[in-house]
Amino acid sequence: MAAAFLVALYEYSPLFYISVVFICFLVTSGLVMGWFGWDVPVILRNSDEAESTVKVSQKQMRQVKNPFSLEIKNLETASVSNGITLVPDCLEDCLLTCYWGCSVQKIHEALQKHAYCFRIKTPQAFEDAVYDEYLYRQQYCIKTSDKAGKHCQVPEETQIIDFGPVPRSRYPLVALLTLEDEGNREIYDIVSMVSIIHVTDDSYRLSCRILYQYLLMAQGQFHDLKQLFMSANSNTSSLSSPPSGDRTEDRVLLEKAGLAEDEADLPDENSKDCIVCQNRAVNWVLLPCRHTCLCDECVKYFKQCPMCRQFVGESFPLCGRKE
Ligand SMILES: [Zn+2]
Ligand SMILES: [Zn+2]
Numbered sequence: 001m002a003a004a005f006l007v008a009l010y011e012y013s014p015l016f017y018i019s020v021v022f023i024c025f026l027v028t029s030g031l032v033m034g035w036f037g038w039d040v041p042v043i044l045r046n047s048d049e050a051e052s053t054v055k056v057s058q059k060q061m062r063q064v065k066n067p068f069s070l071e072i073k074n075l076e077t078a079s080v081s082n083g084i085t086l087v088p089d090c091l092e093d094c095l096l097t098c099y100w101g102c103s104v105q106k107i108h109e110a111l112q113k114h115a116y117c118f119r120i121k122t123p124q125a126f127e128d129a130v131y132d133e134y135l136y137r138q139q140y141c142i143k144t145s146d147k148a149g150k151h152c153q154v155p156e157e158t159q160i161i162d163f164g165p166v167p168r169s170r171y172p173l174v175a176l177l178t179l180e181d182e183g184n185r186e187i188y189d190i191v192s193m194v195s196i197i198h199v200t201d202d203s204y205r206l207s208c209r210i211l212y213q214y215l216l217m218a219q220g221q222f223h224d225l226k227q228l229f230m231s232a233n234s235n236t237s238s239l240s241s242p243p244s245g246d247r248t249e250d251r252v253l254l255e256k257a258g259l260a261e262d263e264a265d266l267p268d269e270n271s272k273d274c275i276v277c278q279n280r281a282v283n284w285v286l287l288p289c290r291h292t293c294l295c296d297e298c299v300k301y302f303k304q305c306p307m308c309r310q311f312v313g314e315s316f317p318l319c320g321r322k323e
Contacts, residue, residue: 059316067091068177068193078208080201083153093180094142097123098152101135102174121191162201172199192216287314
């Protein structure tokens with residue numbers, strides 16, 4: 001009966017076509033607009049909601065007060081024969097001890113010893129830990145008010161002109177910063193800083209630079225101090241050559257560690273525009289690449305670093321996040 005009715009309708013009425021098309025239109029638009037609550041691939045939504053899918057884990061930060069800082073002055077002219085000028089900037093009175101030609105293997109053993117039992121809080125402890133495996137030693141007392149550079153040079157009578165062919169078994173220079181006052185060693189979490197420095201000589205012309213800086217903690221851990229790469233400094237081309245002389249980046253990390261006390265050293269707000277929106281101040285450090293190029297807003301949209309395309313494993317803010 002119904003079939004006969006449909007056939008009659010089919011044969012005689014254009015209304016049939018019209019209603020079929022209309023019903024199809026309603027069903028399709030219902031699916032697209034999500035009236036039935038089904039999850040259809042075609043989703044018309046506000047693009048802002050996309051941010052919820054980009055979730056990068058945020059690294060838990062701990063602030064520590066680092067009493068030590070060490071920089072090299074005049075990197076270009078520093079060499080074994082001319083000497084090197086070290087500029088310590090410390091919060092307390094410190095001892096700067098320079099070890100020329102310190103054994104690579106013994107240094108790393110000493111760091112392990114520090115972690116397990118033998119805390120390196122004094123130059124004497126360091127020398128015991130490396131079994132006096134160095135060629136020449138110099139020591140300077142650094143007062144907090146003393147911002148002048150210390151010129152370190154091996155005297156001619158030692159006849160040290162280089163440290164042998166590459167690969168070497170000795171680091172050219174190891175600078176150890178320790179707290180002079182015993183009482184201060186109880187106050188700070190960080191008890192010493194070991195800077196491993198390459199110094200140019202005739203047999204290896206690689207320019208002078210800090211290779212590693214280790215912060216040794218009172219509880220036995222040690223941390224490798226790393227530079228941050230700020231997009232603010234991109235015009236000085238320091239980004240492409242991370243280990244080169246520009247140490248302003250790690251100033252930021254030191255600041256994170258509570259060291260930097262003078263505001264003047266910090267890049268001012270205008271100079272650190274976010275590389276994506278060019279509008280807000282850079283605040284987020286992406287790990288593991290350490291590019292610091294995104295603001296509070298833009299960081300939500302990136303799973304990959306916009307500068308080097310490396311996947312972002314973790315991130316942390318330089319300043320507390322403004323909600
Ligand atoms: Zn931005
Ligand atoms: Zn990157």
